[in-house]
Amino acid sequence: MTVRRPTRRTTRPTVGIVGLGYMGLATGLAFAARGLSVHAFDIKPEIRAAVAAGRTPYHEAGLARLLQDQLRAGRFGVVDSVATLAERSEGLFLCVPTPSRPNGEIDLGPLRRSAEEVAEALRPVRGFRLVVVKSTVVPGTTESVVAPIVSERSGRTGAGLGIASNPEFLAEGTMVRDAVEPARIVIGTSDARSRAWLERAYRPFRAPVFALTPSGAELVKYASNSFLALKVSFANEIARLSDRLGVNVDAVIQAVGHDPRIGDRFLKAGPGFGGSCFDKDVRALVHRAEELGDRFRSGDAALRINDDQLAYVLDRVRSAVGPLRGKRIALLGLAFKDGTDDVRESRAIPIAEALFSEGATVRAHDPVAVENFRRAWTPPNGTGAGELVLVATVPEALEGADAAVLQAAWPEYLRWPGAWTRRMRVPLLLDLRRALDRGRARRVGLTVIGLGAGDPAGTPPPRPGASP
Ligand code: UDX
Secondary structure, eight states, rough: OOOOOOOOOOSSEEEEEESSSSHHHHHHHHHHHOOOOEEESSOOHHHHHHTTTOOOOOOTHHHHHHHHHHHTTTTTTEEEEEHHHHHHHHHHEEEEOBBBOSOOOOOHHHHHHHHHHHHHTTOOOOSSSEEOSSSOOTHHHIIIIIHHHHHHHHHHOOGEEEEEEOOOOOOTTTTHHHSOOOOOOEESSSSSSHHHHHHHGGGGOOOOOEOOOHHHHHHHHHHHHHHHHHHHHHHHHHHHHHHHHHHOOHHHHHHTTTSTTTTTTTOOOOSSSOOOHHHHHHHHHHHHHHHOOOOOHHHHHHHHHHHHHHHHHHHHEEEEHOOOOEEEEEEOOOOOSOOOOOOOTHHHHHHHHHHHHHTOEEEESSSSSSHHHHOOOOOSSSTTEEEEOOOOOOOHHHHHOOOEEEOOOOHHHHHHHHHHHHHHSOOEEETOOOOHHHHHHHHTOOOEEEEEOOOOOOOOOOOOOOOO
């Protein structure tokens, strides 16, 4: 039997969030929802104003509602300066972006700047303060980059200052649940006081806490994302073999995954992984391994397979549709997956680029990501340029199409009515996620080639009466 000792301190820790991107906002709101008092700051005044008014600058299910609830409850507030944040919050969480450089290395500029600002703001403050690196950084960064900046600039040492790493594991689309009900908490500290503070801050979450050194915690984050990316790449290779063998990858993975040592989660074959994390994090660990005089071959393999998968998707489209010049292709789903408006590393971008370069007219649709796609799109150079038209509805995308490519499995696409098929010149869908029900496809007269479904890659004849 465990005997619970009364906790020494009864006051709840106060949390400060630096950076109100998806991750900073969700992290801060989760602490607030768990009863902690949270102050938040972003360098951009327009983001501060939007968040203070209860508006989230991103499409993320449940986030706006959570924000409004926590603002109303008075547990979450936006402050106008890092100085106020440092004064009011004991634990200062750095939630700034760490973008990739072309060689895979991460750009620590924004993190260094925010660490400097926070450190300067800590000078006049009394009492213990803990600076927590929540941004994703390669192993070693918290100790070798952030800690020296913070201790030098703040003039603090010893017991008055703690530095910690505390990676996040939030996936877009399920961010609110992942933040409020995390499967595990990982903390990396090098002193008992910082560790105790973080354990206390996370106690209301009732999740298992894994306490490591800062480098250990940082490695957990990269190892997790690399393993998940590898699972996706593994499933994608099995999908390609499935196509060649005429079997359905989902049936194969279901049976394989029934072995409890393997499991079937995160093994859904598709167009390859996208999003802001996997490619960036795996590349960063490959680069870090090289810096350490070693190799991270499984990470390298995950990335190469992901490149191969894009080439495979394009081959499937070409062999189903024939030469692309002059063809009209509907591209359905521009976000990197359904449930988000994020187009970072979305497979929709290189797919649209390739179709465009080969002379096709791409009519692209997404329920929420069209604006982000428009901003991300630069027409590729070269001859044979086609056209890209962003449309507001699925029927507009399908009008006169020689094929449709389903890139992100938004639920509205899966309700495919017969009227949609009738808009197409050739009733052909390349379903990169194997998401559309085959019974429905048959009923609405649609031929489906599912990536990895083992379908023969032939073009069906044009619909009777469809104009060329
Ligand atoms: C991921 C991690 O899940 C999260 O823990 C981490 O903190 C950030 O990176 P996210 O990028 O939001 O989250 O998306 P995720 O749902 O993990 O998917 C990543 C990519 O892999 C997407 O392109 C998705 O379509 C693809 N994927 C995922 C598959 O193709 N098959 C799968 O089985 C799972």
